[in-house]
Amino acid sequence: MDTVRGAKSVTRTGPIIVVLLAMLVVWYAAAIGMNAPWQTTLNTRAGLADVPFTDFALQTWAQDRPVLPAPHQVLGEIWNATVALELTSRRSLAYHGWITLSSTLLGFVLGTTLGVALAVFIVHNEAANRSLMPWIIASQTIPILAIAPMVVVGLGSVGITGTVPRALISMYLSFFPVVVGMVKGLRSPESIQLDLMHTYDASPWQTFWKLRWPAAMPMLFASMKVGIAISLVGAVVSELSNAAGGGLGVRLLTGSYNGQTIQIWAALFIAAALAAILVMIVGAAERMVNARMGARPA
Amino acid sequence: MVFDAFEQGRFMTPVVSAQNLGLTFKTNDGDVVALSDVNLTINKGEFVSFIGPSGCGKTTFLRTIADLERPTSGKLTINGQTPEVARKARAYGYVFQAPALYPWRTIEKNVALPLEIMGYGAGQQAERVRRTMDLVNLSGFEKKYPWQLSGGMQQRASIARALSFDADLLLMDEPFGALDEIVRDHLNSELLKLWDRTQKTICFVTHSIPEAVYLSTKIVVMSPRPGRVTDVIESDLPKERPLDIRETPEFLTIAARVRDGLRAGHSYEEAV
Numbered sequence: 206m207d208t209v210r211g212a213k214s215v216t217r218t219g220p221i222i223v224v225l226l227a228m229l230v231v232w233y234a235a236a237i238g239m240n241a242p243w244q245t246t247l248n249t250r251a252g253l254a255d256v257p258f259t260d261f262a263l264q265t266w267a268q269d270r271p272v273l274p275a276p277h278q279v280l281g282e283i284w285n286a287t288v289a290l291e292l293t294s295r296r297s298l299a300y301h302g303w304i305t306l307s308s309t310l311l312g313f314v315l316g317t318t319l320g321v322a323l324a325v326f327i328v329h330n331e332a333a334n335r336s337l338m339p340w341i342i343a344s345q346t347i348p349i350l351a352i353a354p355m356v357v358v359g360l361g362s363v364g365i366t367g368t369v370p371r372a373l374i375s376m377y378l379s380f381f382p383v384v385v386g387m388v389k390g391l392r393s394p395e396s397i398q399l400d401l402m403h404t405y406d407a408s409p410w411q412t413f414w415k416l417r418w419p420a421a422m423p424m425l426f427a428s429m430k431v432g433i434a435i436s437l438v439g440a441v442v443s444e445l446s447n448a449a450g451g452g453l454g455v456r457l458l459t460g461s462y463n464g465q466t467i468q469i470w471a472a473l474f475i476a477a478a479l480a481a482i483l484v485m486i487v488g489a490a491e492r493m494v495n496a497r498m499g500a501r502p503a
Numbered sequence: 504m505v506f507d508a509f510e511q512g513r514f515m516t517p518v519v520s521a522q523n524l525g526l527t528f529k530t531n532d533g534d535v536v537a538l539s540d541v542n543l544t545i546n547k548g549e550f551v552s553f554i555g556p557s558g559c560g561k562t563t564f565l566r567t568i569a570d571l572e573r574p575t576s577g578k579l580t581i582n583g584q585t586p587e588v589a590r591k592a593r594a595y596g597y598v599f600q601a602p603a604l605y606p607w608r609t610i611e612k613n614v615a616l617p618l619e620i621m622g623y624g625a626g627q628q629a630e631r632v633r634r635t636m637d638l639v640n641l642s643g644f645e646k647k648y649p650w651q652l653s654g655g656m657q658q659r660a661s662i663a664r665a666l667s668f669d670a671d672l673l674l675m676d677e678p679f680g681a682l683d684e685i686v687r688d689h690l691n692s693e694l695l696k697l698w699d700r701t702q703k704t705i706c707f708v709t710h711s712i713p714e715a716v717y718l719s720t721k722i723v724v725m726s727p728r729p730g731r732v733t734d735v736i737e738s739d740l741p742k743e744r745p746l747d748i749r750e751t752p753e754f755l756t757i758a759a760r761v762r763d764g765l766r767a768g769h770s771y772e773e774a775v
Contacts, residue, residue: 397603400571404597405620406590415616419607498607499648 232276233266239273240265274467282471295451302475304452305440308368309483312375313436317429319376320383327384328391328417329409338388345381349374349442357446367450375439379432383425390424391417419498426491433483441476453479516583518672518704519545519568524577526563536729537563541577543723543732545706547671550698552715553708553723554761555768560730561708561723565674568706569597581672593621595672596665600680602657604649604664611636611645614663621668635663638697655686659693666701673705680710691717692746699742712765713749716740716758724761726768734764 244265248256256264266275274282286298294300323341326333353374360370394416402412444454453472460468524541527534538560545551553561566572567579570586581589589595596617604613611632618628636642639659649657658678665673679687691714698705709715715722716738724734738757740748748754 395601395603397599397601398605401597401599401603402620403571404569404590404595405617406593407620411620415620416605419605422607499609500607501648501650 229276232273236271236273236275237262237265240268240271243272244268270464271466274470278467279470279474282467283474286468286471298453298456298471298475301451301453301456301472302479304368304450305437305444305454305476306479308371308440308443308452309375309433309437309479311368311372312439313379313429313433313483315372316376316379316432316436317383320380320428320432321387321425323380323384324387324391325413327388341381341384344377349378349439350445352377353439353443354446357443361447366447371440371443371450371452374443375436378439379436382428382431382435386424386428386431387421390421393424394420422494422498426487426494430484430487430491433487434480437476437480437483517544517580518547518549518582519543519706520578520580520583521564522578524564524567524574524579526560526567526572527575537572538567538574539729539731541730541732543735545704545721547704548702549721550705550719551707551721551723552719553706553725554710554712554715555725555730555765556710556727558727558730559725559768560727561725562676563730564725565676565706565708569595569674593617593668594670595674596668596670598658598662598665598673598675598678600677602649602654602661604657604660606649609646609648610641610652610660613649613660614667617664617668623668631667631669632663635667636660638666638700639663640693653686655682655690658682659690662694662697666697671703673703675705675707677708677710679714687714688746692744694718695744712758712761716754716761717744717746717749722757722761724764724768726765731768733768734760736760736764 241261244261248254248261248264265271266278268274271278283298286296287302290297290299292299323337327337328334356373356377357370360366360373398416398420399412402416407415440452441454441457444450444452445458448455448458453476456472457469460466460472521541521543524538524543525536526538527536541560541564553564555561563572567574568581568586570590579586581594584592584594604610605616608616614632614635615628618631623631632645633642636645639662641656641659641663644652644656644660649660652660658681662675662678679690682690694705695718707715707718709718719738722734722736722738723732724736725731726733736757740753740757
């Protein structure tokens with residue numbers, strides 16, 4: 206039995222490790238190729254000729270401003286900019302990460318609340334159903350890069366700065382999947398389930414809490430997963446409009462101004478890891494709710 | 504004597520009374536006459552089956568009694584009241600074709616759903632859930648979720664849910680249509696026992712002739728286009744009905760009359 210279970214865990218983790226290793230190999234190989242022209246120039250200037258390939262490869266993986274930094278350089282930068290620095294330092298990725306995370310979370314909470322409220326309104330009011338949806342869809346066709354500076358600068362001019370304007374951008378992006386998902390979710394009960402409520406002469410309030418809301422749970426979590434990920438995108442984009450405010454977006458921006466590719470990649474990795482962790486937290490909450498609602502184990 | 508006559512009159516108030524009842528659905532393809540000129544009286548304690556091919560309006564008639572559809576002509580009363588008043592007075596329990604259990608509720612919570620909505624106290628709820636689950640032989644499955652039960656057990660749970668608040672009228676819309684014949688036979692005899700114990704009035708929609716004859720005291724034969732009643736058969740079978748009553752000449756005579764009624768409605772020819 207144990208051997209079977211052991212074999213099963215190998216078949217699960219085995220492919221993941223193989224793919225990860227393959228990605229690392231490709232990455233290191235690409236770093237050699239992409240950093241080679243500059244390394245050749247450097248070596249020519251220094252009068253070095255006939256550098257053996259292994260030495261040359263090591264050189265391409267150790268440049269200050271490589272075109273493509275090697276994985277260990279990025280990880281080293283992450284280490285130096287988080288654990289090795291004080292949290293309050295302006296160069297700390299933990300400091301900038303916290304700025305991004307706080308506006309992401311606030312924006313996500315606001316966006317989810319707004320999305321659910323709009324969905325409830327749309328499902329219960331025919332006029333809202335016909336009039337609101339086109340505007341909601343239109344709101345998402347406007348490039349966020351065009352809106353973000355207006356909101357951040359506009360609110361800044363009336364004295365509202367910091368987390369709130371950035372959270373509003375996150376909200377602007379994250380309410381959309383929640384509205385669309387929840388409208389579908391709240392409408393998911395079958396007609397006989399609704400008829401049943403009618404035969405009991407249930408109030409709209411009872412029909413909502415005892416039928417529509419629990420029936421919408423799967424859609425709520427699916428749309429929250431999308432919502433929290435784009436909430437992070439919104440936060441990063443909003444930071445580009447106010448470089449003094451800090452955040453992972455600012456690290457990306459200053460990194461690209463100064464050609465600090467390692468810094469860019471480090472900020473990128475932190476952002477990706479944050480998004481992954483946030484989606485995982487929503488997923489864990491979903492599993493908890495599913496267990497409480499007696500869902501059939503998959 | 505006057506008192507007696509009054510009591511007599513009260514007793515005779517029909518549970519369901521339809522006079523010249525009609526219902527026309529307006530669709531994009533024009534009007535569809537679902538019910539036309541239906542006259543029917545159902546008295547307290549009767550077991551009435553509605554039988555006919557699809558489109559004959561048997562389900563529509565049941566839904567009209569339940570105030571899930573509104574008639575467009577004629578008169579319909581439930582306990583002497585309009586269907587809407589009767590619905591708001593929780594005069595009936597409805598069993599749908601599918602169990603329609605809420606998957607996020609345990610069986611006992613599903614049975615308690617109408618009780619919650621109607622505002623029964625926790626003690627009352629527990630007592631009524633226990634009693635009705637016992638009535639449909641589902642004791643021991645209180646904490647299970649619907650997906651953990653077979654189709655037949657799910658439908659029994661939905662019957663328990665319809666019985667839990669003790670309405671005198673039970674409306675059943677092909678409740679066993681999706682079940683296999685063995686389970687259906689079993690549930691049919693269970694239903695008869697339940698009817699005998701609870702003294703309820705039952706309206707039962709089916710498309711099975713043996714089922715209709717086996718269960719009913721009255722069989723209403725319907726035919727489509729337009730949906731109408733073609734025959735009303737009072738069954739004189741004894742109240743005690745073992746399953747093998749279905750081989751007796753009396754049973755077969757009634758079944759033959761139902762079949763004739765269906766044929767008279769041209770339902771077979773049109774269906775082909």
